[in-house]
Amino acid sequence: MKINSKLFHKIVKHNISGQLTNFGYIKTKGAMAGGCKPMNDKFFLFWFQCDKWGWEDNWGSSFTIEFQLSNSDEIAGGSLLQRGRLPTYLSDSELEVMRHKNNEVIKTTIGFKQQLQVVTEADGERIVALGKEPSDKPYNSNLDPWFHYYLEDDIHFWSTFFLERLPGIELAIIGAG
Numbered sequence: 001m002k003i004n005s006k007l008f009h010k011i012v013k014h015n016i017s018g019q020l021t022n023f024g025y026i027k028t029k030g031a032m033a034g035g036c037k038p039m040n041d042k043f044f045l046f047w048f049q050c051d052k053w054g055w056e057d058n059w060g061s062s063f064t065i066e067f068q069l070s071n072s073d074e075i076a077g078g079s080l081l082q083r084g085r086l087p088t089y090l091s092d093s094e095l096e097v098m099r100h101k102n103n104e105v106i107k108t109t110i111g112f113k114q115q116l117q118v119v120t121e122a123d124g125e126r127i128v129a130l131g132k133e134p135s136d137k138p139y140n141s142n143l144d145p146w147f148h149y150y151l152e153d154d155i156h157f158w159s160t161f162f163l164e165r166l167p168g169i170e171l172a173i174i175g176a177g
Contacts, residue, residue, distance in 0.1 A: 003149065005050040008063065009033045011152060012048050015159035023166065028075055036073050037170070043073045044170055051146065058111030059132050060150030065162060069173050082173050086162065087141040089169045095139040098147065101157060103134035105148040 003011070012033035025035035034047030044067070051062045065086040070077065087095065106112050109132065117131035126133075132148065139145045147158050 001152070002055055002057065003061065003152065003155070004055050005061075006031070008050055008061070008149070008155065009048065011155045012159055015156060016163055019163050029073075030075065032075070034075065038073070039174065042069055042071060044069050044174060045073070045075060046166075047075050056111070058114075058116055059109050060105065060148060060154075062146035062148045063158075064144070064146050067169060067173055084173070085144060086147075086165075086169070087139065087145050089172055090141060090165070092138070094165070095141060095145075097161070098145065099135055099139045101154075101161075102145070102148045105150050105154050106132045106134050109150050 009032055013027075016033065016035075017027075020035045023035075023037070025037045028034035028036050028045060028047055032047045032049065034045065037044045046065055046067045049064050049066055053061075055061045066075075067082075067084055067086070067089075068076070069082040087098070090098065111117065111131045112133075117133055119133070120127050149155050149158065
């Protein structure tokens with residue numbers, strides 16, 4: 001089943017909306033799944049951002065989650081006091097969970113099963129020019145890894161993964177801002 005960005009955001013909104021209300025968030029403006037929480041004279045926002053290259057039938061797609069603390073309730077608006085993506089706020093063990101799930105997703109794709117990757121080598125490093133390959137190296141948050149999905153169940157998993165970490169990330173960003 002093709003999961004374009006519109007369907008992706010619809011699924012995420014369904015998965016997270018109830019819990020966000022419990023956490024004191026309101027919906028962000030626009031079509032993207034996200035939340036906004038007023039905090040004194042500031043706003044804490046997050047939103048799910050799909051891969052700009054969209055859905056690939058053989059490989060699925062990926063997304064990231066952006067966070068910001070600003071003086072505006074608009075995504076990327078106002079004076080940004082603090083901004084980052086979800087992997088920046090994950091521990092090494094959480095990054096390992098992310099890597100493991102990404103590998104699991106990649107292994108379910110038609111592209112991986114049919115070995116459709118186009119791989120080259122540069123400076124002794126294996127580079128995937130087309131497609132995806134599981135990673136055997138630990139993720140580094142500075143490299144900005146994205147979250148892969150191929151099935152709706154993958155989006156459900158990532159929604160839960162995100163919600164379980166949101167309160168701690170909120171504290172980390174507000175404390176740094």
